[in-house]
Amino acid sequence: MKVSIVGATGYSGLELLRLVSQHPNLELISLHSLTGKGELLSETFPLVKETGYDLIVEPVDAVRISAIAEIVFLATPAGIAKDLIPLLSSSLQIIDLSGDFRLEKSENYDNWYGQSAAAQALRDEAIYGLSEWEQTALMGARLIANPGCYATAILLALMPLFEKLAMGDVIIDAKSGVSGAGKGLSPATHFMQTHDNLQAYKINRHQHIPEIEQQLSKVTESVAPITLTTQLLPIARGLMATIYFETSATNQQLSAIFATAYQQAPFVRIFAEQLPTIQQVIGSNYCDIGWHKDERTGRVTLISVIDNLVKGAAGQAIQNVNISQGWEQTLGLPLLPILI
Ligand SMILES: NC(=O)C1=CN([C@@H]2O[C@H](COP(=O)(O)OP(=O)(O)OC[C@H]3O[C@@H](n4cnc5c(N)ncnc54)[C@H](OP(=O)(O)O)[C@@H]3O)[C@@H](O)[C@H]2O)C=CC1
Ligand SMILES: CC(=O)N[C@@H](CCC(=O)OP(=O)(O)O)C(=O)O
Numbered sequence: 001m002k003v004s005i006v007g008a009t010g011y012s013g014l015e016l017l018r019l020v021s022q023h024p025n026l027e028l029i030s031l032h033s034l035t036g037k038g039e040l041l042s043e044t045f046p047l048v049k050e051t052g053y054d055l056i057v058e059p060v061d062a063v064r065i066s067a068i069a070e071i072v073f074l075a076t077p078a079g080i081a082k083d084l085i086p087l088l089s090s091s092l093q094i095i096d097l098s099g100d101f102r103l104e105k106s107e108n109y110d111n112w113y114g115q116s117a118a119a120q121a122l123r124d125e126a127i128y129g130l131s132e133w134e135q136t137a138l139m140g141a142r143l144i145a146n147p148g149c150y151a152t153a154i155l156l157a158l159m160p161l162f163e164k165l166a167m168g169d170v171i172i173d174a175k176s177g178v179s180g181a182g183k184g185l186s187p188a189t190h191f192m193q194t195h196d197n198l199q200a201y202k203i204n205r206h207q208h209i210p211e212i213e214q215q216l217s218k219v220t221e222s223v224a225p226i227t228l229t230t231q232l233l234p235i236a237r238g239l240m241a242t243i244y245f246e247t248s249a250t251n252q253q254l255s256a257i258f259a260t261a262y263q264q265a266p267f268v269r270i271f272a273e274q275l276p277t278i279q280q281v282i283g284s285n286y287c288d289i290g291w292h293k294d295e296r297t298g299r300v301t302l303i304s305v306i307d308n309l310v311k312g313a314a315g316q317a318i319q320n321v322n323i324s325q326g327w328e329q330t331l332g333l334p335l336l337p338i339l340i
Contacts, residue, residue, distance in 0.1 A: 001325075002029040004065045006084070007075030009033040009057060011179045012097055014045065015314035016073050021051035023318065023332030025325070028053040029068050032060045034076075062087035073317055074098065077182070078207075082118030085143070093324065094143050095317045099207055101126035101145035108210040129320040130155055130215065131329065132265045138323040146320065147215075149312030150174050150230060151208040153241045155215050156268055156287045157304035160261035163219040165249055170224070174241040175231040177278075180308045188232060199232045206230050237309050238278035243302040251293050254300070258289065266330050267311065267319065276305045283307060284337035285315035307337075 003020055007013040008031035020026045031041055036059040041048045048054050058064070065072055066089035074081045074096045081096040088094065103109045106117035117123065127141040128134060130152065138144065147155065154172055161167055175198070181189045188199060209228050216223045249257075255272055262268040269276075269288045276288035284307060291302040306312050315333055322329045 001025060001070045002027055002068060004030045004032065004069040004072045005075060006032045006060055006065070006072060007097075008041065009035075009044065010075055011183055012309055012313040013073075013075035014048070015309040016075060016317065017048060017051055017053060019314050019318050019332065021053050022334070025327060025331065026071070026321075028055065030065065031055045031057050032065070033057050034060070036060070060084065066092060071095070071321060075313070078113050079115050082122070085122060086119065090142075093321070095129070095146055095320060096126075096144065097146045097313055097317060099148060099211070101143065102128060102147065102211050104214060108214070112205070112207045112210050128215065129316065131316055131319045131323060132156060132262065132268060133159055133215075135323055138320055139326065141320075141324045144317075144320050144324065146313065146317045148208045148211055149176065149180055149239055149306065149308040150206070150228070150241060151211045151215070152312050152316060153239055153287060153304040153306045154208070154212055154228075154243065157241065157243055157289050157302050158212075158216060159219055160257050161245075162216045162223070163261070164257045165247055167220070168224060168246060170226050171244045172226060172228045172241055173231070173244075174228060174239065175233045176239040176308055177233055177235040177237040179237045180239065180312070181232070194232060194234050197234055200229055201232060202230055235278070237307055238282055239306055239308045239312060240278050241304045243304070245300055245302070246298050247300055248298070254291060254293070275303050278305050280337055281305050281307050281311070282338050283310065283334060285311045285319060285333045286337065287311050
């Protein structure tokens with residue numbers, strides 16, 4: 001199927017290009033960006049020649065995209081998709097990597113993103129694409145809201161527990177590589193600030209908080225407000241969420257819950273007490289989960305790792321296309337992480 005990428009010059013857009021170029025059922029037809037100057041993408045990113053898709057980067061043109069593409073990925077900052085989608089043909093399948101269609105309540109989007117939400121009809125149509133938990137809803141979906149990167153790692157770890165256990169307070173300490181912030185330079189992402197450093201940011205106001213609470217509330221009756229602290233790690237890609245909660249469940253019960261939840265999930269690997277590291281998922285679409293229960297305190301430390309650009313963005317977007325099109329969900333996705 002013919003694919004356009006809007007935001008192709010950004011980090012997740014480039015990762016999409018890498019994955020689409022290896023997908024047997026997808027053919028890249030056009031690349032678009034804000035400043036699309038009519039130059040080959042390789043003028044800025046020489047390595048893209050290797051993908052076989054060194055196309056000209058065009059400005060965004062809804063009429064042209066509607067005429068030539070069958071699937072469009074929107075890898076653009078929040079606030080772009082909600083205005084662009086109404087201009088695109090209704091026959092296009094759209095996968096939005098931004099937060100524009102993730103939140104069901106418009107007031108949540110207004111409050112956490114600081115701008116007005118997309119039209120109600122489009123928000124009603126959008127399917128939240130946490131692949132492992134929305135397989136049925138994703139079948140045939142036209143508009144897919146790809147989850148946020150932190151939300152992906154955290155929800156994959158917490159959904160099985162909220163579904164099966166009485167969960168109280170949950171505290172999450174999450175850390176991301178700098179690519180999570182996109183390619184724009186800011187004081188916080190400047191080399192001098194990130195290198196040899198660890199910075200907390202968006203304390204108690206991270207936009208993934210309402211997204212996580214919303215999705216957890218799908219599998220249980222009530223969800224206590226979560227605490228999420230996000231931090232910037234001095235690495236390029238990868239993300240780790242460390243989650244703390246109290247439970248009377250035993251290690252054996254936790255193992256059984258995760259084993260059942262993910263027995264047919266090729267991209268979720270359960271490591272139990274062999275705690276996963278960021279390095280083991282880089283370049284892959286895996287989410288690796290492990291935990292340790294402290295019998296002294298009754299608290300569990302649960303760890304979930306992903307590559308923010310793959311399972312946290314472009315990889316999950318391709319997985320969602322695979323599911324929605326009725327293809328094998330692993331089609332075209334690398335199954336081997338970088339080994340060292
Ligand atoms: N980075 C990550 O790990 C993740 C990102 N996301 C989400 O994916 C989206 C893209 O993120 P990321 O790749 O990091 O972003 P980047 O900042 O790296 O890239 C943004 C891209 O969008 C383009 N763009 C900016 N404004 C417009 C506009 N008005 N119209 C059309 N194109 C525009 C840019 O074009 P130009 O180069 O010409 O300026 C660029 O190609 C964001 O919504 C982000 O929140 C989600 C999960 C993880
Ligand atoms: C390191 C870093 O800055 N990461 C981004 C998350 C990227 C992402 O998934 O964000 P969206 O919800 O905007 O799509 C952040 O914390 O806002």
